[in-house]
Amino acid sequence: MHGTAICGTNSDMDVAPTRPVFPRLDESLLSHLPPFSKLDKRQIRAILDQAVSRRYETGVSLFDEGAPAERFYMLLDGYVRVVRITPTGEQVTALHIPAGQLLGIAKAIGKEAYPATAIAAAESIVLSWPMGLWDQFVADYDGFATETYKTIGNRLGEMNTRIVEMATQQVEQRVANALLRLINQTGRKVSNGIEIDFPITRQDLSELTATTLHTVSRLLSAWEKQGLVQSKRKRITVCDPHALVVLSQV
Amino acid sequence: MHGTAICGTNSDMDVAPTRPVFPRLDESLLSHLPPFSKLDKRQIRAILDQAVSRRYETGVSLFDEGAPAERFYMLLDGYVRVVRITPTGEQVTALHIPAGQLLGIAKAIGKEAYPATAIAAAESIVLSWPMGLWDQFVADYDGFATETYKTIGNRLGEMNTRIVEMATQQVEQRVANALLRLINQTGRKVSNGIEIDFPITRQDLSELTATTLHTVSRLLSAWEKQGLVQSKRKRITVCDPHALVVLSQV
DNA sequence: TTCAAACGTTGCGCTGCCGCAAACAACTGA
DNA sequence: TCAGTTGTTTGCGGCAGCGCAACGTTTGAA
Numbered sequence: 006m007h008g009t010a011i012c013g014t015n016s017d018m019d020v021a022p023t024r025p026v027f028p029r030l031d032e033s034l035l036s037h038l039p040p041f042s043k044l045d046k047r048q049i050r051a052i053l054d055q056a057v058s059r060r061y062e063t064g065v066s067l068f069d070e071g072a073p074a075e076r077f078y079m080l081l082d083g084y085v086r087v088v089r090i091t092p093t094g095e096q097v098t099a100l101h102i103p104a105g106q107l108l109g110i111a112k113a114i115g116k117e118a119y120p121a122t123a124i125a126a127a128e129s130i131v132l133s134w135p136m137g138l139w140d141q142f143v144a145d146y147d148g149f150a151t152e153t154y155k156t157i158g159n160r161l162g163e164m165n166t167r168i169v170e171m172a173t174q175q176v177e178q179r180v181a182n183a184l185l186r187l188i189n190q191t192g193r194k195v196s197n198g199i200e201i202d203f204p205i206t207r208q209d210l211s212e213l214t215a216t217t218l219h220t221v222s223r224l225l226s227a228w229e230k231q232g233l234v235q236s237k238r239k240r241i242t243v244c245d246p247h248a249l250v251v252l253s254q255v
Numbered sequence: 256m257h258g259t260a261i262c263g264t265n266s267d268m269d270v271a272p273t274r275p276v277f278p279r280l281d282e283s284l285l286s287h288l289p290p291f292s293k294l295d296k297r298q299i300r301a302i303l304d305q306a307v308s309r310r311y312e313t314g315v316s317l318f319d320e321g322a323p324a325e326r327f328y329m330l331l332d333g334y335v336r337v338v339r340i341t342p343t344g345e346q347v348t349a350l351h352i353p354a355g356q357l358l359g360i361a362k363a364i365g366k367e368a369y370p371a372t373a374i375a376a377a378e379s380i381v382l383s384w385p386m387g388l389w390d391q392f393v394a395d396y397d398g399f400a401t402e403t404y405k406t407i408g409n410r411l412g413e414m415n416t417r418i419v420e421m422a423t424q425q426v427e428q429r430v431a432n433a434l435l436r437l438i439n440q441t442g443r444k445v446s447n448g449i450e451i452d453f454p455i456t457r458q459d460l461s462e463l464t465a466t467t468l469h470t471v472s473r474l475l476s477a478w479e480k481q482g483l484v485q486s487k488r489k490r491i492t493v494c495d496p497h498a499l500v501v502l503s504q505v
Numbered sequence: 506t507t508c509a510a511a512c513g514t515t516g517c518g519c520t521g522c523c524g525c526a527a528a529c530a531a532c533t534g535a
Numbered sequence: 536t537c538a539g540t541t542g543t544t545t546g547c548g549g550c551a552g553c554g555c556a557a558c559g560t561t562t563g564a565a
Contacts, residue, residue: 115401115404155364168417171422173347212422216523220522222544222545236543237531238531238532239542456512472515
């Protein structure tokens with residue numbers, strides 16, 4: 006994790022992770038992020054002063070499907086997965102959200118309740134604001150609305166792609182594609198390849214690709230024997246991305 | 256089709272279906288549709304005067320994936336399906352759009368090109384405006400933006416549901432669900448049940464449910480023997496919706 | 506009336522993937 | 536250090552649904 010710009014020392018967060026962090030948030034946190042990049046220092050200051058900062062442990066939910074949408078969020082650091090849970094208890098991952106994006110923006114799509122559950126896929130640092138400020142943000146801050154709708158557009162596109170993949174591709178190709186997308190979004194270069202920068206289990210990958218953890222495990226084992234990937238518990242490193250691309254395009 | 260309010264006689268359209276229809280469009284066409292319902296007569300008049308009206312035959316595309324998004328559309332009558340085509344030529348239906356909704360609204364999600372192809376699933380009547388007017392509509396017309404984003408929110412929800420269905424359900428349940436959704440959106444009551452109000456082939460249904468036309472055909476045959484549905488060429492009537500609901504929830 | 510194209514049905518064999526089961530490995534907390 | 540929890544691997548059997556193929560039916564154009 007690299008969210009150390011949040012406050013001078015981490016000690017506050019370590020002893021009380023769920024408590025708002027009080028030392029004044031630094032403007033540099035937001036100034037380079039698209040929804041805020043057109044704003045001046047004074048505006049960003051105002052936005053930050055209204056924000057609540059909070060750290061989420063891996064596996065903790067930021068908000069739950071169906072709950073009234075009381076706040077909207079900006080993911081500063083970490084990684085969130087958006088899941089839906091079926092009546093029978095199965096989880097399906099609809100989206101992955103990398104740091105730097107807004108989430109829980111129900112108001113932007115005319116909803117009063119969150120349409121899905123958001124779970125921290127890694128330790129995450131998040132700002133949030135009461136949903137009541139949404140209209141104000143849209144009205145007052147130049148580029149905020151535009152960038153928000155671009156984000157929504159991208160998510161629509163992502164979901165679309167997943168539908169097409171699930172409809173036309175074999176499991177092997179879907180898993181390969183999922184890995185490629187993950188290393189693109191959150192890859193960290195390591196000695197022997199590119200590692201996915203947050204803990205991810207076979208189960209997680211199976212929920213992302215609509216298959217079972219067993220099948221994912223078998224595939225990863227096979228790929229490991231061929232030298233395409235290396236994996237430990239909750240960690241996956243892709244050694245030969247190109248080979249995966251080939252695999253994914255059969 | 257019931258789009259006869261468009262002009263006094265249909266003869267114009269019959270001989271030149273792709274030519275704009277000139278007799279002044281009636282205000283009642285738009286005044287009850289959500290994006291325009293808050294507007295007064297004068298505003299609707301202005302909107303209509305800038306619109307081009309056109310009829311599309313079944314199977315004709317309104318716009319194509321990747322093309323520059325030059326116009327946005329309002330489907331007045333008929334039915335449109337939004338498809339994506341894979342590199343290997345397979346079609347996957349992402350969404351169905353019923354009459355009364357906007358489509359091709361790339362600008363609303365920050366895109367310069369259409370993200371998918373829209374094909375008339377039945378004979379359809381469509382208004383369209385140059386995309387250049389989009390920002391003006393958003394700025395000038397009360398409720399237009401809000402309703403548009405609700406539409407987008409609903410489509411996100413629909414796509415989400417499809418992902419979950421494809422990830423967790425068997426083919427039989429997916430097809431049952433698809434039929435139920437279709438009769439809900441476009442069902443027309445007939446003597447022996449509810450008929451889907453536009454021509455739909457086994458192939459279409461298979462593209463909607465990520466399976467093959469063979470499997471759909473087998474399922475429909477089986478259901479017909481059990482008295483759940485009746486079907487002719489391109490026409491499907493659901494006789495026992497409740498039984499389908501039960502089937503879809505196994 | 507004829508013919509071709511589009512649409513629909515059905516049988517059969519095969520296989521990709523799931524479901525189950527069992528055992529192992531790694532991490533966690535006491 | 537040990538016990539419990541969580542994550543991973545692997546073998547085996549079964550079957551849903553796909554692919555292929557062949558044939559029947561409807562439609563519309565000539």
